[in-house]
Amino acid sequence: MAKPPAPPRAWQRMLSGRRLDLLDPSPLDVEIEDIAHGLARVARWNGQTRGAHSFSVAQHCLLVEAIAGHLNPDWSREWRLMALLHDAPEYVIGDMISPFKAVMGDAYKGVELRLLAAIHLRFGLPAATPAIVKRKTKDADKISAFLEATELAGFEREEALRFFGRPQALPREVLALIEPQATEVAQGAFLRRFGELAER
Numbered sequence: 001m002a003k004p005p006a007p008p009r010a011w012q013r014m015l016s017g018r019r020l021d022l023l024d025p026s027p028l029d030v031e032i033e034d035i036a037h038g039l040a041r042v043a044r045w046n047g048q049t050r051g052a053h054s055f056s057v058a059q060h061c062l063l064v065e066a067i068a069g070h071l072n073p074d075w076s077r078e079w080r081l082m083a084l085l086h087d088a089p090e091y092v093i094g095d096m097i098s099p100f101k102a103v104m105g106d107a108y109k110g111v112e113l114r115l116l117a118a119i120h121l122r123f124g125l126p127a128a129t130p131a132i133v134k135r136k137t138k139d140a141d142k143i144s145a146f147l148e149a150t151e152l153a154g155f156e157r158e159e160a161l162r163f164f165g166r167p168q169a170l171p172r173e174v175l176a177l178i179e180p181q182a183t184e185v186a187q188g189a190f191l192r193r194f195g196e197l198a199e200r
Helices: 032-039 055-072 077-084 098-104 106-122 131-151 157-164 172-178 183-198
Strands: 011-013 020-023
Touching: 011 055, 020 098, 032 055, 032 183, 055 077, 055 183, 077 183, 098 131, 098 157, 131 172
Parallel strands: none
Antiparallel strands: 011 020
8 A cells, every 4th residue: 555645845944954844833943044044035026126136125124124113213122123024934935026925815924924923932022913013014114115116126106106105205324225235235234133123
């Protein structure tokens, strides 16, 4: 009698040596170095951006956290850390563009939310992002998307307004984060900002 086929592999091996199970991720298998390494190598907009370098998810996370901090100056370090990590699951599952997420539906969202919960728990955050933080991070995410779309991804302003809404005025130091960086630079910047926000 033939043996039944083995279940498909649902874990990924990280450079740290951790094996992260996508179906049941453990906070013990999450390392910030793996997250920074992965996010710095995942391109936003499927790489369809101007410049010598891709605009990475690591840079996007830094931009969103800076925008959220500017718009919500009273935010705690914990809430800003949640904003920085809002797309952290993409170090494992990549950055799917919104149209493809819509096609994939709940299956993708379920994996993403389980990974985010494990990431949060690993760094002492609540498993689920509080509703107010989630909503305001999404506001910052839309502003970031507008800037990325018009500055890097070839969108006309009117087209970007339809999809992402009207952006807010931002200080020069925040706008400077839209410049695509080399992988190692983006990775280092993400790790430094994480270190600043994770300090107790």
